[in-house]
Amino acid sequence: MNSQNKHGKKNRNSKNMLISPQKLLKITWKELVSGRKGILLYSLLIFLFVFWFMTIFNPDLFAGMEEFFENYPEIIREMVGGQLALTEFGGFISTYIFSFIWMYVGIYLIMRASQDIPKEIDNKTIDLILSKPIKRWEFILGKYFQHVSTVFLITCALGGGILLGIVMVPNINPSEIYYNEIIIVILWSFLFLVALVSTGFFFSTFMNTRLALTFSFGTMISFYVIGSFSSLMPELVQGIKYFSIFFYFLPSDILINHVLDLVWFHALVLVLYSLLTTIMATIIFNKRDIPV
Numbered sequence: 001m002n003s004q005n006k007h008g009k010k011n012r013n014s015k016n017m018l019i020s021p022q023k024l025l026k027i028t029w030k031e032l033v034s035g036r037k038g039i040l041l042y043s044l045l046i047f048l049f050v051f052w053f054m055t056i057f058n059p060d061l062f063a064g065m066e067e068f069f070e071n072y073p074e075i076i077r078e079m080v081g082g083q084l085a086l087t088e089f090g091g092f093i094s095t096y097i098f099s100f101i102w103m104y105v106g107i108y109l110i111m112r113a114s115q116d117i118p119k120e121i122d123n124k125t126i127d128l129i130l131s132k133p134i135k136r137w138e139f140i141l142g143k144y145f146q147h148v149s150t151v152f153l154i155t156c157a158l159g160g161g162i163l164l165g166i167v168m169v170p171n172i173n174p175s176e177i178y179y180n181e182i183i184i185v186i187l188w189s190f191l192f193l194v195a196l197v198s199t200g201f202f203f204s205t206f207m208n209t210r211l212a213l214t215f216s217f218g219t220m221i222s223f224y225v226i227g228s229f230s231s232l233m234p235e236l237v238q239g240i241k242y243f244s245i246f247f248y249f250l251p252s253d254i255l256i257n258h259v260l261d262l263v264w265f266h267a268l269v270l271v272l273y274s275l276l277t278t279i280m281a282t283i284i285f286n287k288r289d290i291p292v
Contacts, residue, residue: 027142043157054165090255098251113200114216118209191270192249198274205285
């Protein structure tokens with residue numbers, strides 16, 4: 001009899017550990033709908049911003065800038081990947097779009113992700129949510145997938161602006177475009193931005209609004225400095241670059257050098273980083289003391 005009770009209890013615990021896809025989708029969709037105006041507006045702004053940048057492309061105007069660029073301080077050259085090829089479309093978007101995507105898009109995403117859970121706690125809305133028949137990890141993963149979905153929408157808007165520019169801007173010759181490379185970099189950008197979101201979301205699960213935002217921005221800037229300027233550091237500490245997610249996003253390798261050798265490995269590192277931070281965030285939030 002005791003063994004049957006233990007067996008039944010074990011089965012119930014196993015069922016409680018299962019995550020319901022329906023609940024996750026419901027939470028994700030609800031969060032997307034509640035923030036749809038801001039998400040769609042920002043996606044539209046990114047689309048228009050990128051398309052406007054495409055209209056600036058002019059090989060004749062940028063001719064000779066590569067030589068001028070060589071006279072720039074090394075720290076400035078490192079900010080755009082250490083290379084400049086503005087007369088080529090791939091080099092142009094690598095320099096002006098993808099090298100600064102962390103600034104155009106990452107800051108917005110970090111702000112949203114790092115303040116998500118703390119705002120729920122500050123506004124006391126989390127009490128009502130967690131009193132419903134949902135598990136904490138279902139709630140936290142639903143929240144996280146909402147941010148991943150937001151990254152996907154914004155990345156699509158960014159890619160749409162580039163592709164529309166290729167078709168409509170007179171100075172861009174569609175027959176000279178390496179479409180496969182651009183698509184790979186867009187997908188790579190998605191993984192990179194998800195890694196940034198995962199960073200902000202991680203801090204949101206155990207810090208208040210101010211601390212989560214501070215640590216998220218501080219971590220992003222630290223990653224940027226370490227990943228972008230490690231070559232300027234003493235040789236003994238240059239290995240620190242491998243701990244920065246920025247080191248694993250180098251669009252100039254594809255768009256300028258046309259090298260694909262390490263892209264898949266770098267993409268895998270970004271995926272593993274996002275998985276690790278999300279798992280840690282889920283465990284921490286699940287153990288956090290939040291009275292309901």
